[in-house]
Amino acid sequence: MTAALIVLAVAAAVIAAIVVPPLLARRRRARLRSAELPVESQRLLYRRVPIYRRIPADIRARLDGLVHEFVEDKNFVGCGGIEVDLEMKLVIAAQACLLVAGREGHHYDALRSILVYPGEFVVPEEWHDDDGVVTTEERVLAGQAWGQDRILLSWEDVEAGGHGEEAYNVVIHEFAHYLDEEEGAMNGTPALDGPTHYARWAEVFAHEFAVLRAAADAGQDTFLDPYAAEDEAEFFAVASETFFETPRELRDRHPRLYRELQGFYRLDPASW
Numbered sequence: 551m552t553a554a555l556i557v558l559a560v561a562a563a564v565i566a567a568i569v570v571p572p573l574l575a576r577r578r579r580a581r582l583r584s585a586e587l588p589v590e591s592q593r594l595l596y597r598r599v600p601i602y603r604r605i606p607a608d609i610r611a612r613l614d615g616l617v618h619e620f621v622e623d624k625n626f627v628g629c630g631g632i633e634v635d636l637e638m639k640l641v642i643a644a645q646a647c648l649l650v651a652g653r654e655g656h657h658y659d660a661l662r663s664i665l666v667y668p669g670e671f672v673v674p675e676e677w678h679d680d681d682g683v684v685t686t687e688e689r690v691l692a693g694q695a696w697g698q699d700r701i702l703l704s705w706e707d708v709e710a711g712g713h714g715e716e717a718y719n720v721v722i723h724e725f726a727h728y729l730d731e732e733e734g735a736m737n738g739t740p741a742l743d744g745p746t747h748y749a750r751w752a753e754v755f756a757h758e759f760a761v762l763r764a765a766a767d768a769g770q771d772t773f774l775d776p777y778a779a780e781d782e783a784e785f786f787a788v789a790s791e792t793f794f795e796t797p798r799e800l801r802d803r804h805p806r807l808y809r810e811l812q813g814f815y816r817l818d819p820a821s822w
């Protein structure tokens with residue numbers, strides 16, 4: 551009898567150890583999200599992040615909560631000698647959270663760390679060819695979404711983007727990759743609402759991607775950065791940058807692409 555009780559007690563402790571920490575983490579995040587973002591932080595975002603000034607008040611209120619949660623919950627790591635201060639955290643968090651400010655549910659829960667480098671950084675990358683030969687190559691990057699738990703960013707590039715004159719925004723780019731990968735593979739199709747939505751998305755994106763790739767191959771000028779012609783994942787990330795940075799131009803030139811992104815992000819930045 552005593553042995554059975556001990557087994558039961560141990561089982562209960564094990565279950566509690568598994569169940570309780572995620573519950574507490576979720577409650578802590580919800581508390582942070584509903585707490586007011588300090589006024590100094592709001593002022594700083596107003597000054598430092600141009601898109602923040604354009605956002606309608608109701609969306610900004612939700613964004614502020616998400617930013618508060620993000621800054622407190624994520625681990626910001628300065629790499630290559632850089633120290634990440636509150637201002638840097640806020641600038642990154644505001645643009646990352648903008649992507650999910652219109653969407654229901656939880657996002658970025660699995661994301662643990664943001665690694666910030668002073669400028670572009672080098673990562674080793676392995677290539678396997680069809681014969682199984684492995685080649686290691688070094689790549690110089692401004693940002694990288696590394697699985698579901700970390701994102702790497704060059705601070706110099708964070709500062710260079712987000713000014714709305716051109717559609718360059720490394721934070722939006724990498725976090726769009728992150729949302730894309732939430733579905734499993736990073737292939738340019740994030741989590742959508744159902745079969746009809748997937749079918750329409752596939753049709754619009756395949757068409758837009760083919761048109762861009764043909765134009766890029768022919769050396770023609772394109773509205774979307776030709777880097778988007780690399781593959782479907784880059785197309786989605788670059789289109790997302792354009793959607794937030796130069797929304798009216800995107801809506802006028804690629805209305806169907808704009809509508810799909812508007813449906814996914816549940817935001818209409820062209821109207822801001």
Ligand SMILES: [Zn+2]
Pocket residue numbers: 723727783784787
């Ligand atoms: Zn990319």
